[in-house]
Amino acid sequence: MKGYDFEGPALELGALLRDDGTADPSQRIRVPLAMMNRHGLVAGATGTGKTKTLQLMAEQLSEHGVPVFLADVKGDLSGMASPGASSDRVARRAAEVGQTWSPEACPVEFFSLGGLGAGIPLRATMxxxxxxxxxxxxxxxxxxxxxxxxxxxxxxxxxxxxxxxxxxxxxxxxxxxxxxxxxxxxxxxxxxxxxxxxxxxxxxxxxxxxxFGEPEFDVRDLLRTAPDGRGVVSILELPAVQDRPQLFSTFLMWLLADLFEVLPEVGDPDRPSLAFFFDEAHLLFDGASKAFLRSITQTVRLIRSKGVGVFFVTQTPKDVPADVLGQLGARVQHALRAFTPQDAKALKATVSTFPTSSYDLERLLTELGIGDAVVTVLSETGAPTPVAWTRLRAPRTLMAPSAPAAVDGLVAASPLRSKYGAAVDRQSAxxxxxxxxxxxxxxxxGRPAEPPAPERPEPSxxxxxxxxxxxxxxxRSAASALGREITRSIFGTPRRRRR
Structure with missing residues (x-):
């Protein structure tokens, strides 16, 4: 078994693991940058390293000038705004995989839903x-x-x-x-x-x-780069709405649908226009209607040509519908647990979704250590690479939340604060x-004047x-038949005039 080494720019995931479980730093596992708009999945049980993998990928995309959007459900991704902390564990991991590690922060913009949090308010019109x-x-x-x-x-x-x-x-x-x-x-x-x-x-x-309201967020503000050419990492802080999972997961889908509407077709660029990460992706699909699932599948299938790569982060591939899973090119699978019959069934289903390999994946996936994963990606020609047992690199940003004062300082200095900070209530319905x-x-x-209507309570x-x-x-009255054939756009949304 050999690593994945490609000629063009690529993300460095880590090093291939030998049969004895030791890393071979000469065998690198990489993902071609040009394939990052083919979408992907990062999966694994709680505590196996999914969030750190997401962090590792996001900071490297930023280094390559690719803007990144992250949904921070648990509040632990704000560390990307701060340089990492050196430790014996980090030094040992870097030596194992042949990584030259040094701490470095990413250019970060913090957002919050409607201002429920410290970030720039993110709003949408109804x-x-x-x-x-x-x-x-x-x-x-x-x-x-x-x-x-x-x-x-x-x-x-x-x-x-x-x-x-x-x-x-x-x-x-x-x-x-x-x-x-x-x-x-x-x-x-x-x-x-x-x-x-x-x-x-x-x-x-x-x-x-x-x-809901104005000023409505313009998704093109997610496509920014810092003065040094690195992509801006936009982090949507969601801890304040953790008890409303359908709200924030659906709001993320609105952002993706809006990107699909406003971005031009770019075909196959040498790097993505934006990498979009759905953390806790199972919240997006739980109990979803058939129409909603069709909309997600269609958006994921078509948005690739707009240069947007979509990555789902969740516990098991079964959390993602088969039609969506079939659109994903990169897989980083962390450890799974098999403590119950349901777990064992999910494990078998996960193994069945991987290409044929020399590994006993049903055994290996239950024995992976923290920060290890089974990886398969698309090569530069678009062909799936062999499954590789991989020890992942350590992120260079802080693997813990940033200090609240640091987050507040970045929000206060944001150029978007004056654009979105204050709500506007103009004439509407x-x-x-x-x-x-x-x-x-x-x-x-077309109608005659009506008599004065009785006074009504405020709609609030x-x-x-x-x-x-x-x-x-x-x-008490009966109504006429229901109109069922109304189509608006992919998500029932009318075309909007961009100001």
Missing amino acids: SAFGPTLLARVLELNETQESSLGLIFYFADKNGLPLLDLKDLVAVIRYLTDTPEALTGIGGLSASTVGVILRALVNFQAQGAENF YEILSARLAPGGAPEP ALEGVLASKEFRSFA
Whole structure:
């Protein structure tokens, strides 16, 4: 067995391990930089070194001038902003794999969802997020998702911008009070509307106002390089929303879908435009609808030609649907555990997904040490390399969280702070409909002026919507058939005008 040595630029993963478990530093395991937009998987049980592998790959991509996006679910990737700490363990690992180790920090930008954290606020408008992804967050079934799509469709066709949560509620209330507005395009059932509104009540209670609104994040700000030519590592800090896994995993999918929309086709570049890492990837797929899974599969398949490499980081390959797993070119598999019958079944399934090799993978994968992995990648010609038992290099950045003061200093000095720091609330569906329903308000185009509408509670009090006289009246009526064939784009998102 030999290492992977390629002519062009490559990421250095580590050294090949001999049969006796000692490393051979002359046999390097590398990944061609040009193949990093073929996507990949980093998998393994808790505590086997997945996060350090992610860190190792990210810092080398940055050194090659490739911007990187990382979702920091557990809060331990902020160390990439600080130089690593020397220790006997690091020195021993470096000597084993033939690595010349020296501490070095990466250029890092910190983000947070809607400002829930220390980073630059990351927001999306409700329209840009779209009904498919929102239905995923709200845990709606397919019928309810179709109804939500009808609401978005109506707002889009009638010039009602959906920027934040109160805009969506205002449109739902309008359609509740005026069901004839949907004549010719479908209808909404009372029970479905009730489910959607109750889900929005719960969503609001989780602080959803923080995530939706303006200024909307421009994903092209992830494609920056530092003055020294290194790629900027964008870290989305997520510990503040760990109890809302579907929210942050779906928000990451929105970022990826938006990248697909705005980036030009580049074919096969010599290096990626961006490397995008999904940590805790199983959260993205758990309980996902068929439509959502189709959207993910299509995006992963097509975004390669936009120069974006997507890497899923999770415990077992079974966490990733087969159609998505089939799109991945690089595999770094850390140790797996087989303490239960379910574990043993997952182990056999993992082994079956690897190319044929001389290793007894079912045994080897349960005996791997921390920081060791079974690796297969794509060569420069796109052919899978042989499976290699590998001892991975040590990251050069800090393998622990950075000091809070260091993170705060980077956020305060960020050039993006003035662009995204303060929330903006411009005229949108809520204001337009409020004016339309107010006494003397302008009538809807094509309709006669209506009598003054009764005073209504603020839409932020969503419980009031459910208890209102208008909603109860609507709930007693039968609605027309559901419109199910509304298509918007890959994720139910209308094309947006970029400012």
